[in-house]
Amino acid sequence: MDQQLTLPRDFFFGAAMSGPQTEGGWNVGGKLENLWDTWSNQDIDAFYNRVGSYVGNNFMTRYKEDLAILKDLGLNSYRTSIQWSRLLDQDGNINPEGAAWYHELFRASREAGLEVFVNLYHFDMPTYLFRRGGWENREVCEAYANYAYQAFCEFGKEIRCWFTFNEPIVEPENRYWHPIWYPQHTSFQEACTVQYNISVAHALAVAKYCQAVEEGRMLPDARIGMICNFSPSYTKENPTPADLEALRMNDGLTNRWWLDLVTKGHLPQDVIDTLVELGIKLPIRPYDDAVLAAGVVDWIGCNYYQPSRVQAPSKSHDEHGNPLFAEPYIWPNRVMNESRGWEIYPKGIYDFGMKCKAEYPDLEWFVSENGIGIEREYLNRDPETRQVQDDYRVEFVRDHLSWVARAIQDGANCVGYHYWGLIDNWSWANAFKNRYGFVEVDLMENYERRPKKSAAWLKQVATTHVIS
Ligand code: IFM
Numbered sequence: 001m002d003q004q005l006t007l008p009r010d011f012f013f014g015a016a017m018s019g020p021q022t023e024g025g026w027n028v029g030g031k032l033e034n035l036w037d038t039w040s041n042q043d044i045d046a047f048y049n050r051v052g053s054y055v056g057n058n059f060m061t062r063y064k065e066d067l068a069i070l071k072d073l074g075l076n077s078y079r080t081s082i083q084w085s086r087l088l089d090q091d092g093n094i095n096p097e098g099a100a101w102y103h104e105l106f107r108a109s110r111e112a113g114l115e116v117f118v119n120l121y122h123f124d125m126p127t128y129l130f131r132r133g134g135w136e137n138r139e140v141c142e143a144y145a146n147y148a149y150q151a152f153c154e155f156g157k158e159i160r161c162w163f164t165f166n167e168p169i170v171e172p173e174n175r176y177w178h179p180i181w182y183p184q185h186t187s188f189q190e191a192c193t194v195q196y197n198i199s200v201a202h203a204l205a206v207a208k209y210c211q212a213v214e215e216g217r218m219l220p221d222a223r224i225g226m227i228c229n230f231s232p233s234y235t236k237e238n239p240t241p242a243d244l245e246a247l248r249m250n251d252g253l254t255n256r257w258w259l260d261l262v263t264k265g266h267l268p269q270d271v272i273d274t275l276v277e278l279g280i281k282l283p284i285r286p287y288d289d290a291v292l293a294a295g296v297v298d299w300i301g302c303n304y305y306q307p308s309r310v311q312a313p314s315k316s317h318d319e320h321g322n323p324l325f326a327e328p329y330i331w332p333n334r335v336m337n338e339s340r341g342w343e344i345y346p347k348g349i350y351d352f353g354m355k356c357k358a359e360y361p362d363l364e365w366f367v368s369e370n371g372i373g374i375e376r377e378y379l380n381r382d383p384e385t386r387q388v389q390d391d392y393r394v395e396f397v398r399d400h401l402s403w404v405a406r407a408i409q410d411g412a413n414c415v416g417y418h419y420w421g422l423i424d425n426w427s428w429a430n431a432f433k434n435r436y437g438f439v440e441v442d443l444m445e446n447y448e449r450r451p452k453k454s455a456a457w458l459k460q461v462a463t464t465h466v467i468s
Contacts, residue, residue: 005405007465012416014077016369018122021425022059029097032085033127039182051431058447066423067112074462079117079418084147085126092146099154106158119163120148123171135194145204152212160219164202167229169254188322189280196282199261203295227301227368228258231308232348242312246326250310262300263360265293278323301368304349306342339375339434346399353412366416372396373434388440388452401467
């Protein structure tokens with residue numbers, strides 16, 4: 001792309017992070033254990049280099065410095081999440097020390113001139129609720145709605161941009177369907193139960209948000225949304241009917257499920273029908289149609305890292321007896337980020353924008369995460385200055401931003417871009433293996449922050465909105 005591209009002036013240009021991946025202070029100030037703390041306590045070997053959830057990137061200690069970094073780089077907004085296990089006690093009431101921390105964070109952010117986007121759930125189920133069944137138990141959905149309402153009441157006059165969930169597909173997939181995260185189950189039936197109940201929990205929380213609006217507890221221009229890891233789905237160039245069927249279910253379960261919920265207030269019927277045909281039992285209750293109808297939001301975030309390329313599966317079931325809808329299709333032209341095993345395909349974000357324009361024309365959205373995590377980045381240090389030389393990060397972000405700008409030119413309703421992991425952070429079982437930041441966190445030097453080479457480029461783009 002030769003032509004110089006620009007982003008709108010009134011564009012949210014910022015960063016994304018989450019409470020459990022940054023805050024630390026896992027057991028202070030009345031914070032309860034969440035599943036990450038429990039898994040760290042039970043099996044620290046499950047984590048890269050045996051680094052568990054405890055310290056995050058030490059944000060609770062260094063937040064003022066981090067906000068100053070964001071500001072200095074020219075960013076105007078950032079997202080983080082409130083941790084359920086910090087804000088509420090076991091009886092579902094406000095934990096005053098937890099609330100005080102978030103009030104202070106939001107105050108300091110305002111003072112720094114940064115708009116905070118607040119997400120309410122980022123894979124961080126409080127352990128006492130997991131022991132009552134977690135997302136498999138409808139009562140936990142009610143507890144989540146109570147949590148959301150408490151958050152709206154507590155911070156409604158401080159925060160404008162709210163989100164119910166980050167990547168709601170990931171817990172069903174990683175905890176219940178594929179044995180990646182604790183409790184490492186392998187049941188598609190359980191995953192479907194969880195996916196359905198998270199949808200209900202989202203809708204109940206949006207209903208609570210509307211209640212809080214009516215009660216005058218929110219700012220006049222407040223808005224609610226959901227953040228999903230939409231992976232535009234593709235199949236082969238000359239697909240068979242079976243490839244197209246694989247595409248339908250892959251896209252249906254991971255993308256359309258959420259898009260239909262947040263724009264139409266229901267789940268995609270063709271996907272539900274296929275699940276029922278396969279004998280999957282969804283925990284649908286009478287009147288759930290009305291419950292889900294409340295799930296329509298004001299806008300959404302799209303976390304974009306990689307496309308999803310699928311083809312017809314070679315067998316109908318996996319080794320655990322779960323139905324197989326699709327198999328990965330290796331695109332001959334693909335370019336990989338080998339550290340993460342994810343394909344790099346910047347045009348995917350443009351395709352997502354065009355799909356939204358065509359199929360969900362009224363939907364406003366922003367890129368809520370995009371980034372590149374690299375293993376052993378410290379090997380790329382300049383020997384004299386010790387600065388990480390990460391030209392690949394500039395290339396990655398430039399290419400994606402260019403396609404965002406193209407999408408906007410072609411009518412996409414995209415209003416912002418948040419880079420994931422502006423400052424290196426803890427990434428679940430991978431801990432600090434893959435570094436995403438424009439700013440390094442040095443674990444050997446008490447979590448000291450140091451700008452990487454790419455930071456100067458980011459500042460240039462963020463302050464001019466010209467993609468150089
Ligand atoms: O670290 C995660 C984040 O929690 C959700 N989106 C993807 C990121 C990078 O893997």
